[in-house]
Structures are given as structure tokens and as C-alpha cells.
Amino acid sequence: MRLLNRLNQYQRLWQPSNGEPQHVTVGELAERCFCSERHVRTLLRQAQESGWLVWEAQSGRGKRGQLRFLVAPESLRTAMMEQALEKGQQLSVLELAQLAPGELRAMLQPFMGGQWQNDTPTLRIPYYRQLEPLHSGFLPGRAEQHLAGQIFSGLTRFDSQTQRPCGDLAHHWDISADGLRWDFYIRSTLFWHNGDAVETTQLHQRLLMLRKLPALNRLFISVKHIEVTHPQCLTFILHRPDFWLAHRLASYGSLLAHPEHPVIGTGPFRLTLFTPELVRLESHDHYHLVHPLLKAIEYWITPQLFEQDLGTSCRHPVQITIGKPEELATVSPVSTGISLGFCYLALKKSAHLTPLQARRLVSLIHRSSLLQTLDVRENLITPCNELLPGWAIPQWEGLESVELPKKMTLVYHLPVELHTMAEHLRHTLAALGCELTLIFHNAKTWDGCQRLAEADLLMGDRLIGEAPEYTLEQWLRCDSLWPHVLDAPTFSHLQATLDALQIRPEEDHRYAALRQVFASLMDDATLTPLFNYHYRISAPPGVNGVRLNPRGWFEFTEAWLPPPAS
16 A cells, blocks of 8 residues: 555655656645645655656755656556566555556556566456355356366365366275275375365264255265264265266366365465455465476456446456557467357247247257357357257257247346347247347356256356266256256156266266266257367466366466566
8 A cells, every 4th residue: 555655655646747847835735635745755755766757856945846757657567567566566566556447457467477476476467347256155256166176175076187086185086896985095194275174074064064065965865974984084874876976076167175164275286365356376385296397376456348238257268368558469279169068048848938949949950050040159169959969959850840839938147148149049039929028147057046946047167077968967956047947756766866877986987977968958858958068278388287177277286387587
């Protein structure tokens, strides 16, 4: 705040002449700066010593001196910000940058990308929206899900190469012959981010807290109880075998925070600052796996203004660019891919929409040019022909004569591309004599949506990270969408099918059975994928080790910066 006060006082001196020389009295300067004459003399002396201005006083009370300026306030602001960043004073930078979002973004751009600050390798990422608080359980945003994986650890994790679960806080686990007992052996050299040693009882306590969350309770519905059977062993006793258990414990919703401090974890990075404008992570010196090569990661948040009032999270930035303005000419895509996650349409069968009409609607969407002509940013989406690779959507014939209902209601949530899709679908159906009412749920998930019961059609976004087949099983178990799309008997049958599927110890058998579940949902037009996203990360040559991960981000533990030139 002291730097900002000095800058504000300097601007008050500068403004009347816009930087041209001034002939003024000390009293006039004191009035301008809302302070005493004695204090303004101190300000002038300090500013002159800093090389900002020259003050030539005239002897005698009330005499006019000459004030000449040597630096503009905006140049001074930039220099102060750079000095504050060099010293690691991020909050001082935010106080100095009290500007509108667009101006703030322009001012911060020179400090983005990879920087060495006080011999500390730091990566600064400009971000378009405020991040939602990190909490236990499922999180709606890709950025928040990714951050959770950097800050917290689970008993297991997904191997980055095979996407299968492997040891994390637990170095390995054993499964009884009947599949009803799982022993997870906890590493003996674990530390929380605050420096305290991890106790197995703390992990047990946090797991019990997670099971109280409705979605996590559904996820672990087969768990009878969890015990600490040894100071370094956690044992899960099950009602029925669940060979997805190691997957469930590796998913981001099951990551373990300190039971008394919900933002303290054991992951490769610790959270040191979380404000609406800035989020800062610093590497965890006692991390139990491979240590990060970067010391700090910062999200500098400069929200953009949007023409349509679709909420603060209405963009879906699947294309990340890291770099400073002078580096933009050298920025190039370093990692690209098509998301396995997809935007989807779910259809509720009822008197309003028969199975044949549902198939007619799905066929209309996929066989027309509707998906190819969506007015979204170039090269952002690609229409789906498969739910997952090899899980093709069905092809039906002879549906052209099926008449659509006269009226239907569509409820949809973010991302913003679904707003465009909803409008295109409304116009397409209107030409066929069907009036489509649109209801927008301003969120990234169905949680808290009060109007699902009104829907004939629902559109949403299914994020998929690691282990895509397991992620889809988790979706059917935990998402509040399915009890509204399916009638009660069908939903109960679906859950029973998932229970039967999870007891199969062979992974390939579980995958094949799950594929049949989704093939059935697609064949009766309950579910159809619409489009995937083009993930892309671009970076200048000075940022290395950037590799796209399944969530469209990159592993912070792998990124590194070359030493600065001498």
C-alpha cells in the first residue's frame, strides 16, 4: 500500500500540467496532495532522490518554485510492478495495477510466461476468470480439477503413460481373494505442506469426511467401512467387490486434504496465495515423488467483459497461450490434441418425446450440417462420431417420416458453445414445426438446477481426465443428470448393472461391459455426443517440458525454464 500511496501522490503532482513544468507554491502542492506543507516537502525530496522529478524552490514564504517531471506515472507504475515482482511481492503488484480488466491485462502481459525472479524459476499464466475455491469432492472446472491434482494427493494416482492407477500416498495395495478387503500400505515419509508429518489416522479422518458428501457416498457405495489396521496401513472392507476402487481413490474428487486445514495437502505444489486476482503455488520441498523443476506457478486473473450475460465462467478456454508480447512471434503450439471429453445431448423419453421421435432428433443433428456450421471460434470444436474411440454412435434409417413433437423444452448449462448450439437447434426445429423453449442453467454442472424436471432435452459438458472408461462409469453413478433423464425403474436397473460390472476383476471385461451400457443408451437415443474440443497449448521457446494432459492442461511438475542469459 505504501508504493501505491507514493504513486498516487506523484500522479496528483503530475496531473494539472500533464507532465509539463509547473510554477507553484508549496501550499498549492500541499492542497493538491491533501497533506501538510511539511509533508509535501518530504514527498518532493523523496521523489527527487528517486529521480522522478526536479524541485527548484524559491526562498521566501509563498514564492513559486519550479517543478519539472522526469518520468511519467505509467512508466513509474510499470517499474514499481517489476521491482515488486522481482522481490516476490505479488500483492503489491495487484495494489499498483488498479485498472480496468483490459488495461490490467495489457500492463501485466510483459511479466507473463517464464521468468527467473531472484534466481527462482516462476511460470506466470494469464487467466480469463476467477478460480472457484478448492474444496473436497468434485469440482466443476477443468482449471480447478487440475489445480487440485497439483496441491493434493490421493492414496493412488493415475500413471501418466498407462492411465492405470498406481501408488501415491500408498506405495502399493493388496486385494483379498474374494475382493472384499483392500489393504493400502502408506508411505512412512509423507509431509503436509505446513511441514508436519502425515499420520495415517489423518488420512482415515479425511476419507470419512469425504464419504459424507452425497456424490462421494454414491462413488464409494460398496465400501462398508475403513479401518486403520496398522500405523502405516489403511484397510477398506467392502459390501461387494469393487475393482474400480483404486480408480475411485485416484480421481481428483478423492484427493486428500489435511482434516483440519482443507487447503493444505501433500501434492507437488503448496497453495500460498488464493485471491480473486492472483493464485500462487510454490513447490513442496518434502514431496514424496519426483520434485517439480519450477519453484512457483502463478495465475494472474484478468476477467474479460462479455456481450452476453452468461456468467463469469461463460468461456471455455481449451487453448492456452503462455508468453510475453515480445515473444508472441515465436510462440507456437507445443502440444495439441482432441479432448476425450464431449458436449452431449440427453433425451428424456415421455409422452412429449417417444423413442422414435428421439432417434429422429438425434439423426437430424448428426446428419445435417448443424454441428459443422456452429458459429464458434475457428478450430475450437470437432463434431463427434464416437463417444470414446471405438464407441461409435448408431446409424438409423427410415426416420424422415417421423413427426417431431409440436413443443419441447431444452435445459442446458455452460460452456458458451452450448448457447450457440441451443440457438441453432431452436431454429432448425422451428423450420420443422417444433417450438423449442430454451432454459439456461448458469453453471458448469447440474448441481443446484431447479428446472431439470421441465426438460425434454438436456445439454451439458462431460469432462474426461485420466482413465476415460472409469470416468464414464463414475458419471453414471454420481451425476444428478441421470435420475432426471431415466425413469425410476430404468435408473435402478442401470445402477444394478454398474454394481454387477464392477465385480469383474479383469479390466478388459469391465471395459467391454461398460461399452455395452453406453451403446444401449445411445441406441435408444437417451444419450448422444455432439462435439469434442481441440486442446492446444502454445509457448515460447524458453518454456520447456510442456505436454498436454487429458484435462487440456500440462503437468506443472514437468515444465522447466533454462537458466537466464548472463
